[in-house]
Amino acid sequence: MGVAAKIAPSMLSSDFANLASEAKRMLSLGADWLHMDIMDGHFVPNLTIGAPVIESLRKHTTAYLDCHLMVTNPLDYVDPMGKAGASGFTFHVEVSKENWQELVQKIKAKGMRPGVALKPGTPIEEVYPLVEGEHPVEMVLVMTVEPGFGGQKFMPETMEKVRVLRKKYPSLDIEVDGGLGPSTVDVAASAGANCIVAGSSVFGASEPGQVISLLRKSVQGAQQNN
Numbered sequence: 001m002g003v004a005a006k007i008a009p010s011m012l013s014s015d016f017a018n019l020a021s022e023a024k025r026m027l028s029l030g031a032d033w034l035h036m037d038i039m040d041g042h043f044v045p046n047l048t049i050g051a052p053v054i055e056s057l058r059k060h061t062t063a064y065l066d067c068h069l070m071v072t073n074p075l076d077y078v079d080p081m082g083k084a085g086a087s088g089f090t091f092h093v094e095v096s097k098e099n100w101q102e103l104v105q106k107i108k109a110k111g112m113r114p115g116v117a118l119k120p121g122t123p124i125e126e127v128y129p130l131v132e133g134e135h136p137v138e139m140v141l142v143m144t145v146e147p148g149f150g151g152q153k154f155m156p157e158t159m160e161k162v163r164v165l166r167k168k169y170p171s172l173d174i175e176v177d178g179g180l181g182p183s184t185v186d187v188a189a190s191a192g193a194n195c196i197v198a199g200s201s202v203f204g205a206s207e208p209g210q211v212i213s214l215l216r217k218s219v220q221g222a223q224q225n226n
């Protein structure tokens with residue numbers, strides 16, 4: 001049996017004006033985590049939510065809030081996100097080459113689970129030191145689209161990174177994010193991804209619960225075949 005499947009609807013595709021009820025709806029339909037996209041309008045050309053919204057949502061749910069920080073200065077976000085009640089804090093390797101050790105230690109000290117993300121064009125070797133360090137990250141997020149917006153097309157060429165990671169780290173949480181849905185999840189699951197983020201394919205479905213269940217079955221089926 002492989003690493004546990006985690007299905008994480010991306011709340012970026014939800015109705016932000018009804019975030020708490022959208023979150024509860026996803027959890028009632030079988031979501032394991034809620035994926036929260038924090039964007040600063042600088043690291044990526046889009047601006048979304050920050051710690052105040054995480055703090056508001058936290059009042060309505062005890063769920064795992066899987067926060068993906070698409071920001072230029074992740075260190076500035078550790079204290080506020082910790083206080084707000086974030087569960088996972090995933091920062092980008094492209095902006096943390098100088099300070100990732102300090103970042104990981106501070107994330108852990110604030111009671112959050114550290115993860116590292118990489119853009120489609122970033123070589124996978126860049127995350128190895130973070131997975132193997134004295135204070136390792138606990139998840140690698142392989143972006144399967146350019147970060148910034150929901151509803152983009154899955155990039156199959158990113159799957160080689162997932163394959164290499166899974167071979168090297170059999171028990172690591174490997175998350176994929178961008179363009180995942182019923183037609184693309186199998187390739188990601190058979191490459192070795194166990195955490196699946198899905199925005200438009202879940203929120204845009206007439207039966208979102210069926211999509212969540214299909215995504216989970218894909219991960220579990222691929223693990224049984226490996």
Ligand SMILES: O=C(CO)[C@@H](O)[C@H](O)COP(=O)(O)O
Pocket residue numbers: 010012013035037068145146147148149150151152177178179180197198199200201
């Ligand atoms: O981080 C991002 C985009 O930068 C994602 O979490 C998207 O929100 C995923 O949306 P879909 O591609 O599944 O619609």
